[in-house]
Structure formats: structure tokens, C-alpha cells
Amino acid sequence: MKLSDLLAGQDHHVLRGDPRRTEITAGATFDADRVTPGSVFAAVPGHLTGGPEALAPAVARGAVAVLVDDQAPPLPAATGHVCAVRVPDVRKAAAVVAARYFGEPGRAMELIAVTGTNGKTSVSYMVESVLRIAEGVRVGVIGTAGSRIGDEPVPMPPSVLTTPESPDLQYLLGHMRDRATGSVVLEATSMGLLTHRLDRTFIDVGVFTNLTQDHLDDHGTMENYRDAKLRLFQGLCRRAVINADDPVGAGIRALMPDAVTTYALDADADYRASDLVVDASGTRFTLHHDGRKYPAAIPSPGRFSVSNALATLAACHLLGHGLAGLVDALERMPQIPGRFERLQAPNGASVIVDYAHSPDSLDKVLTTIRGFARGRVITVFGCGGDRDTTKRVEMGAIAGAHSDLCVLTSDNPRHEDPEAILDQIAPGIEAAGTPFERYTDRRRAIAAALGTAGPDDIVLIAGKGSEPHQIVGDTLLPFSDMATVRELIVG
Template sequence: MPRVLLSELIELLPEVRLSGASDIQVWVTDVACDSRKVKPGALFVAIPGQQFDGHDFVPDAVARGAVAVVVEHPVEVTSVPVLQVPHAREALALLANGFYGFPSRRLLLVGVTGTNGKTTTTHLIAHVLRTSGLSTGSMGTLGAVLDGVGEVPISHTTPEAPDIQYVLYTAVQNGVKAVAMEVSSHALHQHRTLGLEFDVAVFTNLTQDHLDYHKTMENYAASKRRLFVDYPPRSTKHAHVVFNLDDPTGRQWYEESVYDRWGYGVSSPDACVRASEVRLFPDGVEMRVVTPEGEHHVRVPLGGAFQVYNILAAITASLALSLSPDTVVNALRDVPQVPGRFEIVSNRRGITVIVDYAHTPDALENLLRSARALQPRRLITVFGCGGNRDRSKRPRMGAIASELSDLCVVTSDNPRNEPPEAIIDEILQGIRQREDVRVEPDRRRAIALAIESAQAGDMVVIAGKGHETVQIVGDQRIPFDDRQVAREMLEG
């Protein structure tokens, strides 16, 4: 682990007021924002949160061995230096970046943001980079994985700033040359990624999600826009920005951008990377892709029409990194399955069972339209909506699922601290015709009901959880994997 003088870290803060102990020539051996994780030698940053205020835990952090604390308002501490700053989260990111030696400067770093497609696009980019011969890492919803290291534990799609910087530092220390990472709107709004220097920033799309946090679509968009407006001018690198030109927001940001911009799409003639002659199969997508260097036939073993845009985003980002089209196209031919993304559960009953993470209105609609395009005899959908999250999308998702399915089973999906029945009632408000709708709050029974109702030639889509392996009920995380439950029901 690094060891940095507090005096050197203080120089990274644009505005700071010192109090408490006067000795700032002390060694810092960690940066933390959770007092429970503080070890002797740590610099503790007190973050005002939605549920807890880190300032309340400053005494605990000092008792655990913190050599200094960062705060937004005065605290009664005299035994260690106190650094008062206007914005603790910004300070946390800057301090963590400096403590770990600005690791993103020594990596090829690709950041992917957007409502849908972040995980798959990141997965595709990492695979292309790895196949091209670069030791590669990825970070996002599926965790953080580095070649030669394995999995590095993280807690969120985009974790807290010290965790991000630790992953990138570990990558550098182990010879990793490139990292592809998801960048969530929460992370951008909370400055968790502040200080990262991206070689390429990718925008997938913008549709409704996270309004429980951002309140309005304008706020949501503004958070994501930071990656393309605020980050490039702060970087020591030549930044490339990549936009989906078929998305209205992507189109607008592309036209406003003053940086090295790249556009991709299907229906946008001016896109430098665009697809045509798309053919869909249960286990993959084929298409012709036009690039600045010519046309290419692309075959990717990932199902779903929505994958077309993820594939185009990955191709465009790879070209922006100066990889050849042939290298990219060849790499995509054998990309591994993305866990919980249009993942087929094999069986001998002649039923196509698909598990997918779709948990927004747009993602659910794209998923079900992709399923319909495969022309099943009947389409049966199992889905629910998460508790303590954006309530306004529930009736919309109910309408989408019922209109695009022959049979819709409404169930629970991480109800958290809300009654499952109350969530389901809000979903049902969007459903006009309920003759082909079943309600089963128990998710295991709901999956069983769907599979029992299916016959050969039918398709069962289980949406919402994808790769997840727990059901969150109250404060409990109960083991639950849609894929495993589906296998059990198919074999039973």
C-alpha cells in the first residue's frame, strides 16, 4: 500500500482550512470514508449522507487511529489535524486519486455511461482490449476483475472514490494496461470518479431511471453529461467522446461537443460507425457494420436486438483507441456470455427461457420486442419492480409487459422496505386488460407458474434481476438466482 505525507495530500485540495493538531508532516497509509474501516494511519473523510452523517463518526475514526480528518463543518477534535473543505465528496476523490498516485494516467481507461447497456458495452470493450493483447480489467455491476489478479471486491456499479482508485492502483501494480468501467449517474453526481482521466468516454442512451434519486430527467441527464463536458478538460490525455446518434440526448451532446467526437447508430447516416442488414438469432446477432475503414460482417454470440447498439458502442470505442477494425471484429466473434443479459437457460422441454437484467421501462420494452422478433408461439413474462426506488416507472412497466406478452406474471423484485403487494398494486395501475395477467408475490412460485404454463415453442422471459444472486427483503439479503430457480423448475 502507498504511504504519502499529509502535507502533500493537502496540496491537492483547492480550498482548505486547517485546525486541530498542527503537525501535518504525518504519514497517511489509507484514505477512508467509513469509520468502521479506519485503521491506524488512515485519513478519514466525513461524508454527509442521506441516512448517516460522517461527521457523527469522527470521534470513532480518531479512536481507531485516523491521523487526520476531513470535514465540511467544524468538529471538536484537537488530537489530529482537521481539514475543513467546502465539499467533502470532491475532497475524497481528489485525495484518493493523489494517495494512489493518479493511477488512471498510467492506464488506457474507457468509461461507459447511459441508462441501459453499460454492463454489456463495458464487457465487450474489455474483451476486445484483452483479445488485442493488452492485459485488461473491468469494473461495474458485475464487479471488478483484473487480468492476473482476479476479482477485487467492490460494493456498487461505480464504488466510492477510494475503492475505484484502489482497483486502478492494483491494476497498475500488476501490469494491467487497460480498464473498461461503468460510470453511473450516482457516481458522477457524487464526484466518486472525479480525477479519473479517461481515454474514451462512451454514452449509450438516456431513458427513465433513478428518479427516486435525481428527481427529474433534467437532473439525471446533467449528471451523466459531466463525463463528456467536465472530465476532458481536466485530463492530461487526448480525450475521445463516443455518442449514440440515434438517441436524442446522444445526438444533442455530440453536436455540442468540442472534443474528438465519434458517433454510432443504425438510422443516423452521419454516424462514423453504423449497422445495417441486422439479423437476429436466439443466441446472437449478425450485421454489416460500416466504419471509416470500410464495411465488415460482424457476428456476435449475444442475443437480443438491443445488443446492436452495445456492439456498435464497443466497436466505436475500440476504433477511438486506434485498434484496427479487423482486430475488433475478430474479437467480438467469441465474446463470452454476459451474465444475466439475455442469458438462455438451456432445457430439453422445447421452451426458450431467457433471464435478463431489464429493470427500466425502456430496457423491458427492448427486451420483449427482441423476444417477439424471434417469433415464439407464446411469450410469457415474469417481472417486478424494486422497492425504495423510482415509483413512477412501475405502471409504465406494467403496461409494457402486459401489452407485449401473451401471459404476464407480476411478482416481487427486491422489495426492500416496501410491502411487495403495494409495489404490485402500482404496477397493475398501468395494466388495462388483466385477463392474461397473474399476480404471484413469491418470485420462486411466479417463475414456476410461468414455466408450468409454457409449452414447446413458447418463450419465458424472466426480467429484472439478471446476474443478481440475492433477493433483498427488508434488511435481509436472501440467496436467490433467477437462472438457478428456472433450472430447478425446468428439471422438476
């Protein structure tokens, strides 16, 4: 495609070359080391593997056009033979370019985007499961655990981004469209929304789950964090499904007054649950919608699981899928990897692996476990490095309040000293008077917890869920909590 067609209607100024004669044959990228001949290099300021300082290497690898912003320094001499275009915001322009290059694939499928502090991955898996079980729909999933169509992973370079950068996201959507995918559900993170990764995705339904403290290292204040989430409902989706139990939901209703559907456990809503019965195997409840009642169940314990189920049912029903079939499929869905994922040890102890990595999510998971625990609750957890430090002592206090024993360990330490992170968590546990141990080696910590657990005890391993790696420095080291548990209890 001609660069002029990809930029049509966008505010831009040609610095060099002719976009009408520049043929783009390899899409766009922010990463200089992923440039291939025929691509557009979008020089995003501050990008770790790109930016204006990477213009020369990108051109040397075959970029035929470059996008820079108003603050970019003069173009290096090595870029003299390529088309150069200045745009007000490189990320916004790149999202449009990438979408058009792949033929705006979001238009060809049902798209559901899920945002909120907690529940994004769970709702995504639930949507995929109920549509597949109820109607045999081929569903694409894009999120924390990577990208897949059904059980088929979509190969992509390793990344820690839940919401991929716009060139990668548009590629994934195009790949899914070309493989006859009927629906796509994706996780919309606050940073993904703030940096225009979801622009031009043509989302049919945006889902809001909740807002609790997290990611203040990125946003500074809860107000900024909230406003980033709300971007999904400011022109990026046609309809909204919102949690009426969360006060932020009222703000979304004001943004989209004629296109909001609500769900709730406590508040009045379009989709509501009552009569919850929780045990270790799951939760039974009554669904209320449009004057009718539906007996329902989900193979995951807890109020938060029912809230996620309501979001799933509302979003899928809103797209025209039959509610009775969706409710039936909900009960038959498999466990969600890394989300209250359960395993029984040979000695009778139970192991639960969960992604809970914020104060609110850890409190909800532990409160649920306490509701059916017959023995001790042993909690293995840590906090991520280079992330909000203000939540560490609070998470220690929550774990201490709900556990009989805590085992502190590394999560993703990144560039921080793991021992220093544990030092910041420990006072919260100490204030609760709960005994604890500490091992920066996560495998050793899990082994210690399993070693002390007896019949009827529950070991919660929190923080990483289904993540297949641990981030140490800039390195992704292979590590899976559930795989580690299986190795330890078998061997």
C-alpha cells in the same frame, strides 16, 4: 504520504494539527467501520455509515486525519489529537486524496467509462471480451457485477454501488495497475458522476449509450438526470463515443466539439450498422466505417445489442486497436451474464434472463423476443422498492402488450411492501387484458412460469440480470435468477 501532499492545490483550511507532519498510511474512507490505523476519515454528510456524527468512532479506530465540510458541527473532544481539515466539498477532496494516495493509477492504463440508462454492463463486457479475444489484453472490469481482472474477482466489501465510492474506485484501479492490467472499463452511473466518484480517474474514452426514464427518485426530473450523465463529458474524459440515435448526443457534441466519435443504427455516424438479421442465436449486420464495409455478428439478438456492439467497436478502435480483429472477436464473445442470457429447458422451452428494469429496456427486450418467438411469451418481472414509482404502471402495460402471460413478483423490495409494489404494476397489465399471476416469493414466481411453459415457449425473467442478491430492507439476501432456473429445471 503526508496529508499536505494529498491536499496540495485543493481549497482547504486546517482546523487542528499539521498536515505536513501527518502521515497517511492507509488511504481514505467514508465508512467509520472501515477505518484502519493511519487512514483519513472523510466525513461525508448524510453517509449511512459515516458523516460528521461518526468522527469519534472513526478516530477511535485509528484515523489520523479527518476531512469535514463547512456545515459540519464543532469537532468532538475525542478528535483532539488528530489533524482536522475543512474543505468545501468532502467528496471532491476525498477523490483527490484517494487518487494521489494510490499514485493516480488511471494514468497507467487505458480507461473506458460507459454511461447511459441502458447498456452500460453490456458494453463493459463486450469491451473486455473483444480486447481479450482479439489481442490478449488483460482487462479490468468495474460495474454492476462487481470488479474483476479477467475471470479473477477483486475482493471488496459487499456493496450495491455500480460505480464505487472514490476511495474504493482508486483502490481498485491501483490493484489493477499493480497486476499489469492494460485496460479498464467501468460503468459510470449518474449518481457516481454527480457525487464525484470518477474525479481524477483520467478516463481516455467516455461512452454515452442512451437516456430513457429511470432514477427519477434520485434526480427528480429527466433534465437533472441528463445533466448528471453529461458530467462525464465535462472534463472527466479526453474523448467521447456517443450514440447519434439519441438526442442527448447532440449536447455532448457541443461539450466536446473536437473530440467526439459517433455510432448509430439510423442516423449518419462514424460507425454505423445496416442489414440487421435477428434470430434467437444472435444478430448479423454490416458495419460501415470510413468508407469500408465489414460483415459482423454478435451472439445476442436485437437492435439494442448491435447498438452496444457499435459503441464497443468505436471505443476500442479509437484507442488504437485494429478494427478487423475487433469485429472478428465480437462474433466469438461469450454470452453476457444476465444480459439476454439464454438457457434451454429439458422440455424445449427457452429461458432468457435479462437486467431490463426500466420501461425502455423492458420494451426493447420484449420486442426483440416477439420478433423470433414461435410459442407463448411468459414474462416474470417486478419493480424495485424505494425507486421511481411512476414507471411501475407503464412497465405493467409494456409487459402486458408483449406477453401472453405475466408473472408479477418481487425485484429488490428494499423498505417497501412487496404486495404494494405489485398493486401499482397490476393496472398496466389489466389495461392490456393480459392474464397474470402474482407471487412475492421470486423463486416461486420463476417456478410457476417454468411450470406452465411448454415447447417453443419463451420465459423472460427480467429486472435483476446477474445480480447475486436480493435487497430486502437493508439486507442483501443471496439470490440469482439464472442459478434458480438451473436448480428448478434440473431438480
